[in-house]
Amino acid sequence: MKILLINGGKAFAHSGGKLNNTLHGVAVSTLQEMGYEVRETVVDQGYNLETEVQNYLWADTIV
Template sequence: MKKVLFLNGGKQFAHSDGRYNTTLHEAGMALLDHAGFDVQQTFIDGGYNVAEEVQKFLWADVIIWQMPGWWMGAPWT
């Protein structure tokens, strides 16, 4: 069984509350969970513990980062 780490890189600001990225993140997690993959997740904008995230990266076979596509790069967090 593959172990998948989902990173939700969506940001909440101004007129956007990150619903689009959260919807895609949740759909991906549900799909792979239903298919029998072992999944973990992190909502980056909600804060995180660096030591715990290092362990998640070491655990994961696959890392999927859902983030806004219009930023021309990764969000600063």
């Protein structure tokens, strides 16, 4: 199964988006260990529209 994980964490104030980044990292490693193909988008780092369209078309599941 192919899974696209979208990390919507935002660095601001005191948190720096650490909770989202931590949960996202756990999800990536867990899913990969289970044999899933995983692609990631980290919204706070920017993204390319064409690449994201291709990721959506590629994925069986989007989280």
